[in-house]
Amino acid sequence: MRLAIFAGLAMLVAAAPAGAADRLQFWNLTANTINELYMAPAGTTDWGPNQCLNDVEDKTVEADEKLPLKGVDAGHYDVKLTDVTGRSCLVKNVTVRATGKYAFSIAEKDLTDCKK
Amino acid sequence: MARRGMLWRLAPVVALLSILAVGRASAEDAAVGTVFHDVMNLVGRQVPLPAGDWTLVGRSFEPVVSLDSDAYGAIESVVLFKIEDGTVSAFIIANRNLIPVEEGWGTASECLSMSPDGDDIEVPVVVTYDAVAAHNFCGFASNYDTDVKPGTAGSWKAATDYAKQQGLPLPIHWVSAGLRLSDAHDVLEVRYSFAAALAGGDEPPAKGSAAPEPAGWSLTGLLPAWLGGGADSGPVDPTIASLGTWLDRMHDMVALGFVNGLSGLATMPMPWTPEIESVPTAKSLRLAQLDQLHQDGTLDTAQYDAQHQLILAEAPRVIEAGISSENLSLIKALADQATAAVPTFIGNYVVLGSLPQATALLSIQTAVDFVHDYSIELAWNVWGPQRLREEPTIDFPGAGEVASGDND
Numbered sequence: 073m074r075l076a077i078f079a080g081l082a083m084l085v086a087a088a089p090a091g092a093a094d095r096l097q098f099w100n101l102t103a104n105t106i107n108e109l110y111m112a113p114a115g116t117t118d119w120g121p122n123q124c125l126n127d128v129e130d131k132t133v134e135a136d137e138k139l140p141l142k143g144v145d146a147g148h149y150d151v152k153l154t155d156v157t158g159r160s161c162l163v164k165n166v167t168v169r170a171t172g173k174y175a176f177s178i179a180e181k182d183l184t185d186c187k188k
Numbered sequence: 189m190a191r192r193g194m195l196w197r198l199a200p201v202v203a204l205l206s207i208l209a210v211g212r213a214s215a216e217d218a219a220v221g222t223v224f225h226d227v228m229n230l231v232g233r234q235v236p237l238p239a240g241d242w243t244l245v246g247r248s249f250e251p252v253v254s255l256d257s258d259a260y261g262a263i264e265s266v267v268l269f270k271i272e273d274g275t276v277s278a279f280i281i282a283n284r285n286l287i288p289v290e291e292g293w294g295t296a297s298e299c300l301s302m303s304p305d306g307d308d309i310e311v312p313v314v315v316t317y318d319a320v321a322a323h324n325f326c327g328f329a330s331n332y333d334t335d336v337k338p339g340t341a342g343s344w345k346a347a348t349d350y351a352k353q354q355g356l357p358l359p360i361h362w363v364s365a366g367l368r369l370s371d372a373h374d375v376l377e378v379r380y381s382f383a384a385a386l387a388g389g390d391e392p393p394a395k396g397s398a399a400p401e402p403a404g405w406s407l408t409g410l411l412p413a414w415l416g417g418g419a420d421s422g423p424v425d426p427t428i429a430s431l432g433t434w435l436d437r438m439h440d441m442v443a444l445g446f447v448n449g450l451s452g453l454a455t456m457p458m459p460w461t462p463e464i465e466s467v468p469t470a471k472s473l474r475l476a477q478l479d480q481l482h483q484d485g486t487l488d489t490a491q492y493d494a495q496h497q498l499i500l501a502e503a504p505r506v507i508e509a510g511i512s513s514e515n516l517s518l519i520k521a522l523a524d525q526a527t528a529a530v531p532t533f534i535g536n537y538v539v540l541g542s543l544p545q546a547t548a549l550l551s552i553q554t555a556v557d558f559v560h561d562y563s564i565e566l567a568w569n570v571w572g573p574q575r576l577r578e579e580p581t582i583d584f585p586g587a588g589e590v591a592s593g594d595n596d
Contacts, residue, residue, distance in 0.1 A: 173385070
């Protein structure tokens with residue numbers, strides 16, 4: 073019985089952070105649709121998967137649209153993105169929050185390191 | 189639209205006074221960048237602001253296109269931003285007439301769910317609080333886009349310029365709650381828009397309309413939508429439904445602001461916040477204000493009791509939307525035919541003694557009577573002494589247009 077209770081509690085504890093992480097969302101405040109978005113812990117090149125693939129409709133993030141993030145926890149990240157104009161940009165040291173209506177946003181003014 | 193009367197004859201004087209009035213107002217007005225809380229005064233009326241800091245970012249004076257034949261169809265328009273985390277999370281656009289008119293300000297397209305061109309627009313929540321003798325008060329909630337159609341208001345153009353100058357990201361998808369209140373002379377329209385990406389909470393799925401229903405028997409409630417009846421109430425987006433509830437609470441505040449009665453009242457919380465549950469209605473705010481006046485000794489117990497009972501007895505007033513002259517005439521003509529068919533048929537059969545002939549004659553009588561009855565009813569409803577007054581649609585320059593469906 074004690075083992076069952078312990079196992080149940082352990083499952084709850086394990087499930088809670090995963091649930092919170094699943095709710096993290098990116099808010100595209102740039103002027104264009106983003107079709108690729110990669111995240112790496114700040115200062116590294118350990119790029120994760122293309123987060124745009126999480127979009128269920130068209131695998132892109134339109135302007136003023138939110139995108140669910142997978143496999144991402146709160147912290148500081150470098151973000152690499154490509155938009156439909158063919159512009160590739162790197163945004164360094166973005167803070168990802170686990171609370172609030174969105175985890176992080178990127179606006180046009182943040183896109184200072186871009187190339188085509 | 190022709191408008192006649194004393195003010196029309198005094199148009200040159202009124203126009204001169206308006207220029208002077210505008211000049212004086214401009215000199216006294218707050219500068220762009222000024223932060224407001226709780227209430228903002230706009231051409232002598234109070235505009236209630238939801239909780240938080242609201243920055244004045246745009247102001248314009250402009251004519252109303254629908255009233256371009258009037259010398260005094262001019263309004264002042266202002267835009268305020270709510271800025272959170274370096275982003276515009278909400279904005280308010282408020283319009284107020286500069287000079288009184290004589291025959292009212294009509295109503296907004298959203299209040300009729302129909303554009304001035306007659307096209308349907310998707311407004312999930314529409315509430316008519318008043319629509320009698322040029323007095324109109326309606327509320328609406330819908331999705332709203334600021335990128336499909338560029339905003340026409342000078343105040344909105346100034347606001348977007350402000351956002352660019354300040355490096356403020358400006359979302360393009362919003363959920364919007366608007367209130368339009370006017371009497372025969374003055375109008376106040378306030379539209380509260382919240383970034384769609386940030387809107388909503390953990391609302392349960394909503395079924396049907398979020399708008400409060402008129403009390404008692406309702407003619408339009410029994411009619412199909414094509415006859416001017418209530419729209420088919422499909423599922424309402426929970427975020428919009430929740431905003432409809434907030435709108436219903438906010439309508440009290442706008443009504444009080446229209447008569448400059450907001451002083452001393454608590455601020456309305458933002459929608460989708462826990463605080464909104466603890467500030468249910470303007471009635472409770474007025475009761476608290478009354479309690480305070482009693483405690484201060486301003487009102488004696490008898491006065492307090494009398495006022496307390498009056499406030500408690502006030503019931504929310506929601507009326508059914510108006511029906512057009514054409515639709516009312518059609519309904520009455522149809523009712524005439526339906527009720528007259530059986531006795532007419534019996535009379536035909538008694539005289540003619542033949543079922544086929546009685547039936548054929550009835551069809552001819554019905555067709556001729558219908559055209560006759562409809563024409564007479566329509567003539568009475570349009571030109572008769574107790575004719576229906578259909579309020580014109582008078583839209584003010586805005587920030588965008590109503591959007592359809594979900595934005596997120």
